[in-house]
Amino acid sequence: MPLSNRSTLTQYLIEERRRFPGASGALNALILDVALACKAIARAVAFGELGGAMGDALPDAKGGEINVQGEVQKRLDVVSNEVFIRRNEWSGLLAGMASEEMELPYQIPGSYPRGKYLLVFDPLDGSSNIDVNVSVGSIFSILRAPDDVIKSGRDVTEADFLQPGATQVAAGYALYGPTTMLMLSVGNGVAGFTLNPNLGEFMLTHSDVRVPADTKEFAINASNSRFWEPPVKRYVDECLAGATGPRGKDFNMRWIASMVAEAHRILMRGGVFMYPRDMKDPSKPGRLRLLYEANPVGFLMEQAGGRASTGRQPILGVKPSGLHQRIGLVFGSKNEVERIERYHHEPA
Numbered sequence: 001m002p003l004s005n006r007s008t009l010t011q012y013l014i015e016e017r018r019r020f021p022g023a024s025g026a027l028n029a030l031i032l033d034v035a036l037a038c039k040a041i042a043r044a045v046a047f048g049e050l051g052g053a054m055g056d057a058l059p060d061a062k063g064g065e066i067n068v069q070g071e072v073q074k075r076l077d078v079v080s081n082e083v084f085i086r087r088n089e090w091s092g093l094l095a096g097m098a099s100e101e102m103e104l105p106y107q108i109p110g111s112y113p114r115g116k117y118l119l120v121f122d123p124l125d126g127s128s129n130i131d132v133n134v135s136v137g138s139i140f141s142i143l144r145a146p147d148d149v150i151k152s153g154r155d156v157t158e159a160d161f162l163q164p165g166a167t168q169v170a171a172g173y174a175l176y177g178p179t180t181m182l183m184l185s186v187g188n189g190v191a192g193f194t195l196n197p198n199l200g201e202f203m204l205t206h207s208d209v210r211v212p213a214d215t216k217e218f219a220i221n222a223s224n225s226r227f228w229e230p231p232v233k234r235y236v237d238e239c240l241a242g243a244t245g246p247r248g249k250d251f252n253m254r255w256i257a258s259m260v261a262e263a264h265r266i267l268m269r270g271g272v273f274m275y276p277r278d279m280k281d282p283s284k285p286g287r288l289r290l291l292y293e294a295n296p297v298g299f300l301m302e303q304a305g306g307r308a309s310t311g312r313q314p315i316l317g318v319k320p321s322g323l324h325q326r327i328g329l330v331f332g333s334k335n336e337v338e339r340i341e342r343y344h345h346e347p348a
């Protein structure tokens, strides 16, 4: 394959930074470390069974095969978490990290300097799909640490991470699909990069990604329909009614069970994704996690002209109450998400 004149991720980041003459380059360096972690995970995923990282994680001395979510960890959940930590703890760019796979914030070891950013991640999203060779990904969110953390270099606490999604400095995901892609926003639209496996570089292949405002595609786990709240049931029923129903058009349905892959389909061609709050388990107000799933994907959607919501309010406006807080999530084509919000606000 001839060397094209496409930008690399590094070039894209440097050109973005030129818009802020005073910027130190710390954010760019951090994003490149995250991208390297994603490349390493992409390799582990690509080797599949040959790499010995498939299947459930083996219990460690502390019985650590069940994570804080109550989920059985896959070996690759654990490996990917480790890759994110090792690639990022040393750099002096981070004040702390938090992950789906760790109950408490990760403190930067004393042997390394501390920096001004917080990195929050879902190291492997869709991990129930890993053993059946269906796309998975990694999702990340970058926040600025509170000023007193930056000044004092103290250990981070859960409270330091509880910032609304609107404050994210950058967010993105890597998708380990037929090709590995990195979708990124540093707050100036969304750019997509495809991993060139020959060069080991993410190359800019999708600039200024936009989510169409209208769609005929929706994604929801319909096995939960008996637990849905009336506005969600109404919306889905109307889609299912097709061309002769109130929507006057036929809809198609998709469910991959890797949110990151659903988000990618929607960024590429529109659609609406719902994992709404439901009545299945009153102790869980939704399935997906606010800080490392809903917020970064919400940031990308909004930056691409789409919309992300709890069903009732914009996701990015929610003040988090816990590191692993779950939340109802609806995102995608703007007009559909607004319609779903309208149904939630209209009296039944």
Ligand code: AHG
Binding pocket: 071, 100, 122, 124, 125, 126, 127, 128, 221, 257, 258, 259, 260, 275, 287
């Ligand atoms: P994770 O693998 O990081 O725990 O996240 C799984 C999530 C998400 O990717 C997906 O949309 C959803 O769980 C799938 O839920 P169902 O099992 O209800 O389909």
Ligand code: MN
Binding pocket: 069, 071, 100, 127
């Ligand atoms: Mn999980």
Ligand code: MN
Binding pocket: 122, 124, 125, 126, 259, 293
């Ligand atoms: Mn996930």
Ligand code: MN
Binding pocket: 077, 100, 122, 123, 124, 125, 126, 127
């Ligand atoms: Mn995960």
